[in-house]
Amino acid sequence: MSNPNRIATINLPAPSRVGQATAVEQSRAVAEVHAAMVMAQQVPRNIDQAIAEMERSCRQMGLAERAFYAFPRGGQTVSGPSIHMARELARCWGNIQHGLHEMRRDDEAHQSEMQAFAWDVEKNTRVASTFIVPHKRAANQVLTDMRDIYENNTNNGSRRVREAIFAVLPPWFVERAKDLCNQTLEAAVEKQGLPQRIQEAVKAYAGGGITQQQLEEKLGKPVAEWDAADVTQLDVLFRSLRRREVTKEEAFPSASQKVTPDEIAASPSAQPPAPPTPADNPAADTTDSPTPQQEDPPAAPQSADVDTEQILALIVGEWEARGGTKQQLTGVFRKAMGVGHREAAANKLQAFLAQLREGKHQPAGGAK
Template sequence: MNEVVEHAPNNPFAKAAPQHISAGAVAIESERAVAEAQGRLVIAKRFPRDEAAAFARAMEACRRPSLAEVANYRFPRGGQSVEGPSIRLAEELARCWGNIAYGMRELSRRDGESEMEAFAWDQQTNVLSTQTFTVRHLRDKRGGGEKLKDERDIYEVTANMGSRRLRARILAVLPPDLVDAAVEECRRTVKEGGGQKPLADRVRGMTQAFVKLGITADMIAARLGRPLDTITPDDLAEYLGIFQSIRDGASNINEWFGAKQDAKPAEGSKLDRLEQAATAPCAQGEG
C-alpha cells in the first residue's frame, strides 16, 4: 500500500501548540497524533514500496508533457544558470515513490511574521526531514515592502515561501538517482514534445505564458539574441525552466531579462541605419 498525504494538517513531530488552546485539548490532540503516526509506520511496514515499480511509475509520469513542462526550474547563481527539480516534480515523485507524508504548517504567529515548518517523512524508513523558518508578512514592492493584513495575502506569501522549503524537504528523503533520472526524463520529454504539438505551437504557448508574468516576446528575443522563430527544443527547455523559476518566486524578472532589456535600445539597428543613410549624402556634399 503506497500512501501520500499532501500538506497533512497534523504533524506528529509538531512544536508546542499555541497558548490559547487548553492543556486538555493539547494532551488529547497529542495522543491522537502519536497514535496516527504509529499507525502510519505499521501500515508502511506491512505494505512496503516496490522500488522497481515505483521507479517505473515515476519515469512514466515524466513522459507526460503537462508534468515535464513544469518539472524543472532555473535560477541564476554566480553568473551561471543552475537547473533543479521544481516543487511540482518533487510532489509527483513522492506520490510515485509512496509511503511518504509531507506538508507545511504554521507553528506560531507574531506581529508581522509567521513561524513555519516544512517536513517530509518517509514512513517506511522512518526518515524525517524538517525545516523551521520565519516568513515576514510583507510583499516586495518598489520603494519598500508592503505590510500585509488580509489573511488571504498572508496565506499566499507564507505558502510561496514555504513551497521552496517543502521542495527541499521532499528531495531530502527521495533517492538522488530517482530525482536525477526524473529531471533528465522530463528534459527529454520537453525536447521531444511528447509527440503532440509542433515546436512552433509550443513556443507560442510559452511566449503567452511569459506575457502573463509581464515578460514580452521582445524581452525573450533580446535575451535569446535571435528571433523567436529560431528557438530550438533545447532553448524551449531552458526558457520553460526560467518561467517556472520566476512563477515560483525562486528568481525575479530582472535577474533574467533586466540587463538584456536595458541593453536593447543601445543596439542601433533600423533607426540608426536610416539616420546614417539620411546624413551620409550631406556629409559627402560638404566634402
C-alpha cells in the first residue's frame, strides 16, 4: 500500500549538453528542494511551540530594540516592523526559507537585477519579487566601489525580503509580535524611570544637533507631557538615524521649510491686478478719458493688499496648526484651486480658507 504522504521524485527535463559542474549543481538544487519539502511534511510545525518561541524572543530587549524602523515620507513618519523582526519570526514559525539573489549585474548601466523570496515549505506558499536596484545614492551619485554596490543592493533587497516574509506569515502572528515588542520597550522605560529616560533621550538627540524644541514639535506635546510610548517612538527614530535609514533633515525639517505669512504675502498674488487700460478695453468710450501725459492713473486701492495679507495669514495659521509644511500647502492649494497660491486672487484665497476650516483639506500626518 502506498504512503499518501510520500512525495514522488521529480524528473526535470535537462539540456542535452551540460558541463559536469552544471549537472552537479542542478542535481544538488533539486535534491535540496526535495529534501526540504519531505522534511517539512515529516516534521510539521507545532503552532503552540512557535507562539511560545515568538513570545520568548519578543520579550528580549535585544530583539525589541531592533524590531521597528521609522522614516519620514510625504510629511509624516512611516514606521513598521523591521527585517530583524521578520527573520526572527520566520525562525520561530519554522519551515520557512527566505533569501536574496543577485541575478544579474550590469556595470555599464550601473544597476543590478535582484530577486527576494520567502517560501513556506510546509504549506508550499512562495512569494518572490524581481526588481532593479540602481547603483546610485542620493543626488544621483553613481557607485563604483564593490563594497558600496554590495551594501546598496543588500539595503534595497532587505526591504523586499521583509515584505516577502510577512506575506507568508499569518497576520495575527506578526501583530502579536509587534504588540509584545512594544510592551517590552515601554516596560524598559518604566523600569528605568520615565524622567531619566526622557533626559537620556533629549541628551542623545542633542549630541546630533537636535534640540528639545524640535523633539517637542515632532511629538506634538511639551516634554512634561511625554509618556513611555513617546519615549519609545523617539528611541525607534534615533536608531533609524543611527543606521542612516533617515537623515536628520528629513526627520526634523528646519523652520525655513514651513510657511510663513510674510513669504506668501510677499508673493505676486498679494498685489491687486492693475486697472485695465484703453488698449485692453477698446470697446470703452475714451473720448473724455485723460491721456497718460495729462493725468496719472488713479492709485490702486490699498484695502486689497490688507485683505489679501489677512487671508494669507489666516490660511497659514490654520495650516500650521494642523502640522502642515510649506511643500504640503503649495501642493494642496494648487490641487484644490487649480492655481498656485502665488498666482491666486483674493476670491480663491477666501474659498480655500473656507474649505480649510470645514476640514476638507488636511496635511498628511497632521491633526484630524
